[in-house]
Amino acid sequence: MAAIVVEDIRKSYGDLTAVDGVSFTVAEGEFFGILGPNGAGKTTTLEIVEGLRRPDGGSVRLLGENPFPRNVKLLPRVGVQLQASAFFEKLSAREQLETFAALYGVGPARAREVLDLVGLADKAETREDRLSGGQRQRLSIACALVHDPDVVFLDEPTAALDPQARRNLWDVLRAIQARGKTIVYTTHYLDEAEVLCDRVAIMDSGRVLALDTPAALVRGLDAPVRVVLERGALAAATAAGLPGADEVTEDDQSLTISTRTPAPLLSALAERGTLDGLQVRTATLEDVFLHQTGREYRA
Amino acid sequence: MNSPFKSLSLAMAKGFFREKTTLFFTFVFPLMFLVVFGLLFSDSGTDRIKLGSVGDGPVVAALRETGAVEVERYDTLDAGLAEVRDGDLPGLVEVTGDRVVLHFAASDQARAGTVRGLVQGVTQELNVAASGQPPKFAFAATQVEDSSLKAIQYLTPGILSWGIAISAVFGAALPLVSWRRKQVLRKLRLAPVSTTTVLGSRLLVTITVAIVQAVLFVAVASLPVFGLALSGTWWLSIPVFLLGILAFFSIGMLVGAFCKTEEAASGAANILVLPMSFLSGSFFPIENAPGWLQAVSNILPLRHMNDGMTDFLVRGKGFEALLVPCAVLLGFTLVVSFIASKVFTWEDN
Ligand SMILES: Nc1ncnc2c1ncn2[C@@H]1O[C@H](COP(=O)(O)OP(=O)(O)OP(=O)(O)O)[C@@H](O)[C@H]1O
Ligand SMILES: [Mg+2]
Numbered sequence: 001m002a003a004i005v006v007e008d009i010r011k012s013y014g015d016l017t018a019v020d021g022v023s024f025t026v027a028e029g030e031f032f033g034i035l036g037p038n039g040a041g042k043t044t045t046l047e048i049v050e051g052l053r054r055p056d057g058g059s060v061r062l063l064g065e066n067p068f069p070r071n072v073k074l075l076p077r078v079g080v081q082l083q084a085s086a087f088f089e090k091l092s093a094r095e096q097l098e099t100f101a102a103l104y105g106v107g108p109a110r111a112r113e114v115l116d117l118v119g120l121a122d123k124a125e126t127r128e129d130r131l132s133g134g135q136r137q138r139l140s141i142a143c144a145l146v147h148d149p150d151v152v153f154l155d156e157p158t159a160a161l162d163p164q165a166r167r168n169l170w171d172v173l174r175a176i177q178a179r180g181k182t183i184v185y186t187t188h189y190l191d192e193a194e195v196l197c198d199r200v201a202i203m204d205s206g207r208v209l210a211l212d213t214p215a216a217l218v219r220g221l222d223a224p225v226r227v228v229l230e231r232g233a234l235a236a237a238t239a240a241g242l243p244g245a246d247e248v249t250e251d252d253q254s255l256t257i258s259t260r261t262p263a264p265l266l267s268a269l270a271e272r273g274t275l276d277g278l279q280v281r282t283a284t285l286e287d288v289f290l291h292q293t294g295r296e297y298r299a
Numbered sequence: 300m301n302s303p304f305k306s307l308s309l310a311m312a313k314g315f316f317r318e319k320t321t322l323f324f325t326f327v328f329p330l331m332f333l334v335v336f337g338l339l340f341s342d343s344g345t346d347r348i349k350l351g352s353v354g355d356g357p358v359v360a361a362l363r364e365t366g367a368v369e370v371e372r373y374d375t376l377d378a379g380l381a382e383v384r385d386g387d388l389p390g391l392v393e394v395t396g397d398r399v400v401l402h403f404a405a406s407d408q409a410r411a412g413t414v415r416g417l418v419q420g421v422t423q424e425l426n427v428a429a430s431g432q433p434p435k436f437a438f439a440a441t442q443v444e445d446s447s448l449k450a451i452q453y454l455t456p457g458i459l460s461w462g463i464a465i466s467a468v469f470g471a472a473l474p475l476v477s478w479r480r481k482q483v484l485r486k487l488r489l490a491p492v493s494t495t496t497v498l499g500s501r502l503l504v505t506i507t508v509a510i511v512q513a514v515l516f517v518a519v520a521s522l523p524v525f526g527l528a529l530s531g532t533w534w535l536s537i538p539v540f541l542l543g544i545l546a547f548f549s550i551g552m553l554v555g556a557f558c559k560t561e562e563a564a565s566g567a568a569n570i571l572v573l574p575m576s577f578l579s580g581s582f583f584p585i586e587n588a589p590g591w592l593q594a595v596s597n598i599l600p601l602r603h604m605n606d607g608m609t610d611f612l613v614r615g616k617g618f619e620a621l622l623v624p625c626a627v628l629l630g631f632t633l634v635v636s637f638i639a640s641k642v643f644t645w646e647d648n
Contacts, residue, residue: 052485052646075491086482088310090317095310102306103490143486 002061003028003151003182004049009058011044011206018044020206021058026184031177033193034186035285036203037293042186043083045203046153049184050080063151076104079149083156085140087128093139094124097146104147114142117172119165133160141169145176152176154185158192170196190286200285202292209292214285221291223283224258227265230277231255234269242268303492308500311474315504324469325508329462330519333454336582337525340450350414351379354394361421362392368417390414451527453584455520456536456608461572461581462516463509463540464547464601468568470505471551476564479555479647488645502548509544517612530615538621539607542628546600547572549636556643575601603627 004026011019019041026032034042047053049060051067051074060067065074087096097111115121118138123131131139137160144152154173158166166189173196177183187193193200194214201211210217224246229239231254239257240248244265247258259265262280269275315321350368352359353376363370373379373391382388383402389410390403401418403411427434478484487497520527550571558564576582578595579602585593596602607624610616 050489052488070488072491075489078489080486080489082482082485084482086486088483089314089477091310091313095313099306099310100486100490103303103487103492105303105491 001028002026003030003063004032004184005059005061006045006049007059009045009048009055009060011041011048011053011056017206019048019055022203022206022208023058024201024208024211026182028182029177029180030182031173031196031198032182032184033197033200034184034203035188035190035193035200035289036186040203040293041206042203043155044206046155046184046186050078050153052080076147077150079144079147079152081141081144081152081154081157085136087136087139087143090127090129092125092127093120093131093135096128096139097142100143101146106147110148111146114146117145118142119168134162134165137161138165138169145172149181151182151184154183156186156188158187158189166192190284190289194285202289204293210288217288218283218285221283221288223287224260225262226281227257227259227262227269228279228281229255229257229269229274233274233276234272244268303490304496304500307492307497308503311501311504312507314474315470315508321469325462325466326512326515329458329465329512330516332461332582333458333516333520333525336454336458337451337520340454348410348413349388350418351382351388351391352394353379353391356394356396356399357425358399358418358422359392359394361425362418365417365421368414390418392418449526451520451525452613453580453609454582455516455527456612457579457581457605459513459516460543460579460601460604460608461576462512463543464576464604465568465572466508466512467505467544467547468551468554468572469565470508471501471548472555472558472564472568473561474501475552475555476558476561479645480560484645498552502545505548506541506544509540513540528613530611530613532615532617533612535616535618535621536608536611539604539611539624539628542625542632543600543604543607545632546604546628546635549632549639550600553635553639553642556639559647572601575599578602579605581605600628600631 002025004024006025007023008021009019009023010017010021022041022045024032034045036042044053048055049062049067051060051062051069051071054068062074063077065071067074067078088099091099094111094115097115098108101108101111112121112124115124118141120135120138120142123135126135128136128139137157141154141157144154158169161169170192173183173185185196197214199211199213200217201208202217203209210220212220231250231252234255236248236250236255239245239255242257242265244259244261244263245257246260249256249258257265266280269278348368350362350370351373352362352370353373355372359370362368371388373382376391376393379388379391379393380402383391383404386404386406388404389407390401393400393402399418399422401415403414405411475484478487517527517529519525521529551568554564554567554571558567578592579585579599580596581601585596585602588596603624607621607628610620610624
């Protein structure tokens with residue numbers, strides 16, 4: 001059964017079209033990622049699905065219900081972490097969580113538990129405005145999880161997290177998913193999306209450009225494998241003559257051979273004894289992303 | 300028992316009492332007004348007329364006994380006369396044996412008249428007593444309770460009403476604006492709590508704060524230096540107090556619904572409440588103002604809160620005096636909160 005069905009939603013702010021006909025379906029228990037450059041319309045899309053904004057057009061079903069206007073029946077089953085964290089003034093981390101917990105009729109014991117879950121037990125008595133950026137972010141995630149919702153929306157939850165906290169959060173999110181909960185999240189870390197998400201949608205300028213499992217998207221790119229050697233390990237001309245080598249490029253640091261048949265190329269390199277420092281790079285979700293959204297930088 | 304209402308109220312109360320600036324402006328600032336005005340005006344009511352004297356005798360002693368004047372001795376006539384000439388003394392009594400001469404300054408007619416009447420009266424009384432005859436006309440003075448009050452008696456309800464008004468307006472407006480800006484409003488909108496719960500808990504905090512303000516105020520004003528005396532019907536001021544908070548809380552909600560930034564909200568709140576406090580007689584009695592100003596004053600909620608608080612805290616009026624202030628404040632609350640609910644938006648845009 002589908003947890004979320006979004007059909008052709010649109011939203012404009014004045015002349016700016018932030019969301020321009022987005023459709024997707026998220027199955028119950030799925031981990032769904034929305035990727036896209038800054039300003040692509042990810043947050044706006046999430047806010048429409050969460051019921052915070054009314055779409056100009058199109059329809060949303062969240063757990064079979066219309067989330068807008070404020071649907072009190074849905075609220076206890078949905079957890080939202082907003083891109084900008086929102087806290088009560090002057091309260092400690094524990095007090096924030098206890099307050100949010102009480103809003104959902106959940107007791108303080110659970111607040112403790114969630115604080116532990118995001119690794120903030122040590123900071124329980126620290127006031128929210130004295131937490132570090134990453135700690136605030138974790139508290140904000142904890143607030144979204146405190147009532148154990150069936151559908152969790154996280155808007156860039158891993159932004160500002162250190163590598164340890166990021167991996168810890170991955171474990172937390174996987175554990176939530178393992179209990180059958182649905183997770184929809186946005187991120188700019190494509191490696192992370194690749195390992196976490198069942199499916200991802202790549203958005204730009206308010207439209208969905210691609211939507212599939214990360215593996216299928218990478219396969220669809222049909223990109224060559226790149227074999228990278230230390231510069232000087234092999235002459236460029238020799239490299240170009242190796243079996244399977246399609247293209248050779250060289251820069252200050254390294255020599256890169258593109259190939260569609262890596263096996264004969266690698267055995268040829270092994271015969272020559274030039275495997276030291278050798279790296280094999282296959283296409284990643286990042287390549288798909290750049291291919292879809294282009295490389296030019298924008299506002 | 301950890302209901303949304305209870306924990307929201309607790310969260311807001313903590314937020315309020317942990318903010319030192321707010322505490323200062325809520326509790327200390329209005330008290331400073333009370334202390335300053337209280338000390339400034341404390342002499343005016345009891346100020347007694349001074350009278351100089353040169354020489355001594357039964358007349359001077361009798362003048363002292365009346366208690367109506369403060370008699371100050373001068374050693375020489377010239378020294379005393381110099382004071383009269385400078386306008387520092389309204390009159391100087393010169394006693395040489397049985398002869399009593401009053402020197403007075405014509406510049407201050409009213410005081411000179413009072414002094415003259417007094418000295419003449421005392422001298423004649425002594426004359427009658429000296430003659431051994433019973434006086435033909437009996438004279439007695441009794442005091443009538445008048446409606447004019449000692450400064451502290453109108454200052455306390457006035458400044459207290461103003462202090463409560465300002466903290467109720469700010470208490471409703473600022474959290475609303477800052478919650479909207481910091482997205483707390485969105486989180487509340489996403490949680491299964493009703494608007495009534497959110498507003499109710501905020502109102503509870505505001506009322507608690509106002510009670511603390513009132514107790515503190517009355518306690519300080521009752522200190523011997525100021526000498527506030529509460530009337531027997533002071534407890535009838537409670538409905539006026541609560542309805543006053545409601546009225547200003549709803550004004551605060553309107554301000555919070557309109558304004559998008561904290562700066563705008565506190566500016567708007569000040570622009571509303573400060574002129575209103577002058578027009579409503581919070582600091583100075585409004586009775587002497589021109590008629591049109593009084594008419595303006597009569598449509599202001601603070602005027603009615605002021606009047607109600609004064610009527611019960613110090614004038615000792617009865618139940619029937621509840622009607623007008625309560626009706627006006629309630630009407631105000633209903634109209635303003637209705638408008639606020641129409642103007643209110645969850646989001647900045
Ligand atoms: N409240 C708003 N008012 C006007 N324009 C807005 C508003 N919110 C977003 N926009 C515009 O809509 C577009 C999409 O914004 P959105 O926040 O959805 O992007 P995003 O994909 O979440 O970006 P990011 O990765 O930076 O978070 C942007 O061009 C943005 O400028
Ligand atoms: Mg965003």
